Amino acid sequence: MKNETHASVIGNRKNKAVVETVAQIIFTICATFAILAVASITIYMIVSGTPAIFKVGLKEILFSTQWSPAAKTTEPSFGILWVILTSIIGTTLAILIGVPIGILTAVFLAEVAPKKLAAIVKPAVELLAGIPSVVYGLLGIYLLSPLMYKLELAVFKGSGTHQFTGGANLLSAVIVLAIMILPTVINISETAIKAVPSHIKAASLALGASHIQTIFKTILPAAKSGIVTAVVLGVGRAIGEAMAITLVSGGGVNAPLPFNSVRFLTTAIVSEMGYAQGTHRQVLFTIGLVLFAFIMAINIILNKILKGVKDE
Amino acid sequence: MNKKFRVSDFLLRLAIYISALIAVLILVGIICYVFVRGIGTVNRTFLTTVTSAIKQTVGIAGNLLNTLYIIIITLLIATPIGVGAAIYLNEYAKPGKLVSIIEFTTETLSGIPSIIFGLFGMIFFGNTLKLGYSILTGAFTLTLMVLPLITRNTQEALRTVPDSYRSGALGMGATKWYMIRTILLPSSMSGIVTGIILAIGRIVGESAALLFTAGSGYLLPKFADSLTENIKILGQKALDPGGTLTIELYLQMQKGKYDTAFGIACVLIVIVLVINLLTKIAADKLKPVK
Numbered sequence: 001m002k003n004e005t006h007a008s009v010i011g012n013r014k015n016k017a018v019v020e021t022v023a024q025i026i027f028t029i030c031a032t033f034a035i036l037a038v039a040s041i042t043i044y045m046i047v048s049g050t051p052a053i054f055k056v057g058l059k060e061i062l063f064s065t066q067w068s069p070a071a072k073t074t075e076p077s078f079g080i081l082w083v084i085l086t087s088i089i090g091t092t093l094a095i096l097i098g099v100p101i102g103i104l105t106a107v108f109l110a111e112v113a114p115k116k117l118a119a120i121v122k123p124a125v126e127l128l129a130g131i132p133s134v135v136y137g138l139l140g141i142y143l144l145s146p147l148m149y150k151l152e153l154a155v156f157k158g159s160g161t162h163q164f165t166g167g168a169n170l171l172s173a174v175i176v177l178a179i180m181i182l183p184t185v186i187n188i189s190e191t192a193i194k195a196v197p198s199h200i201k202a203a204s205l206a207l208g209a210s211h212i213q214t215i216f217k218t219i220l221p222a223a224k225s226g227i228v229t230a231v232v233l234g235v236g237r238a239i240g241e242a243m244a245i246t247l248v249s250g251g252g253v254n255a256p257l258p259f260n261s262v263r264f265l266t267t268a269i270v271s272e273m274g275y276a277q278g279t280h281r282q283v284l285f286t287i288g289l290v291l292f293a294f295i296m297a298i299n300i301i302l303n304k305i306l307k308g309v310k311d312e
Numbered sequence: 313m314n315k316k317f318r319v320s321d322f323l324l325r326l327a328i329y330i331s332a333l334i335a336v337l338i339l340v341g342i343i344c345y346v347f348v349r350g351i352g353t354v355n356r357t358f359l360t361t362v363t364s365a366i367k368q369t370v371g372i373a374g375n376l377l378n379t380l381y382i383i384i385i386t387l388l389i390a391t392p393i394g395v396g397a398a399i400y401l402n403e404y405a406k407p408g409k410l411v412s413i414i415e416f417t418t419e420t421l422s423g424i425p426s427i428i429f430g431l432f433g434m435i436f437f438g439n440t441l442k443l444g445y446s447i448l449t450g451a452f453t454l455t456l457m458v459l460p461l462i463t464r465n466t467q468e469a470l471r472t473v474p475d476s477y478r479s480g481a482l483g484m485g486a487t488k489w490y491m492i493r494t495i496l497l498p499s500s501m502s503g504i505v506t507g508i509i510l511a512i513g514r515i516v517g518e519s520a521a522l523l524f525t526a527g528s529g530y531l532l533p534k535f536a537d538s539l540t541e542n543i544k545i546l547g548q549k550a551l552d553p554g555g556t557l558t559i560e561l562y563l564q565m566q567k568g569k570y571d572t573a574f575g576i577a578c579v580l581i582v583i584v585l586v587i588n589l590l591t592k593i594a595a596d597k598l599k600p601v602k
Contacts, residue, residue: 292477
């Protein structure tokens, strides 16, 4: 009898050891899933994005401004320079508008606003971070475009050369993007500002600096890394956004001027992937690859910043 | 003592107030406008039927079902993997190359724009695995997208579990797996649930990643009488294309049918609102007992 229990304990131990090992292996596999996903996305983007580069030529794709992928009578051409420039300029403008407003609003919520007001505004901002991007697009096309069209009519009154866009242009897209990055910038900057130790603020005030001087000369510099993270994430969100600006940006492949109908890297993919064939389709994947390269660069920068914070 | 009046202080304060006013007005204005403009379209027919040209009615029941379906499949796959990854990172892994690579890739995954996920999903799940445009392709694609959310939130929660719990359980002779199963997972339930709710929010709002993976069907499956038949029909449906609410909103907007579009937008905002509330409740109610 005694022997039996003994044996069962040993058996149990063996079983337990097996379970332990299996559990550890399963968890490890789960963890490597992220590596697997990023690796396969990278490989697939490169594999499907490069054939067109060889077929059409890197210079022809990246530095030509002529985009007529479905031309029947002449040679089709696949220059995406305007598309790349539109993404860069559009994102930059959106950041230039959205970031100052976002950071100042974060300052307002964290430092200036009465507690009760901040308690109402904060959840509203959080809610907006979760609103689907198509909703922003809907508001853009329904409310913003008509206004922009009026502005366009006023600006180009009597101009014979301007192609009217009906309000779907770079400027509209930039405004939509600027509004879309607001919640991200506000939330992260506010967290960063709140995380600044109170003794830094107290020291500055005790030296006789006014509240506003304290905010701009001590608190914001102390929260620098968090704010930079907010900006980088904002850039990532703006450059990767597709559905919100597909309709408000107009869709023509033109130079990125405020009142031109333009196409971003993302909207180029969305608007033509549904029907593109052959080389045209491959070039769309090249556009995806260019976008992917931008995003990876942003991610690596962000990673560097976060590491820098940890080391401090 | 007089407070000194500084022009620069005044101007900066003014800038803060103006910025805050602009941001808050725009953001609150958006919520209110969508709600007011869309609420008129939302009624019982809108929510419980599908759009029919014969009956001249507009409805989004099919899209609601598709959305729900994609949420369920995605979470069934993403939750175990995400939680497992978090457990590995927090309980098993020793700091080193592998961990830093895993953390970097998780970070990267959450930064990749949804359109790239869409492209990848289309060529990998759609073409290579031959799933075509289907709800399953969409769900697999979204699994990759929401994985970081679940991993990170679970990790946060695991970190808050005091070490004395671990040593207590191990000291009493529990194996590591037993300790994880009975001590760690229950104590970090709030983080896991928060991650899941955030993932649902992300799925509901997603559109670019679904356009070329799950496609755009809006019909309800024709349900049969018997239960087994119905299960078979639902299984078959996973292989059919199906558009979620956001996709339908995009298509309606493209067609210029703004009434329907705002109706869907209104439904979406209500869902997002509910999800936000749930996240807050989950974070409060399920906090580990200390």
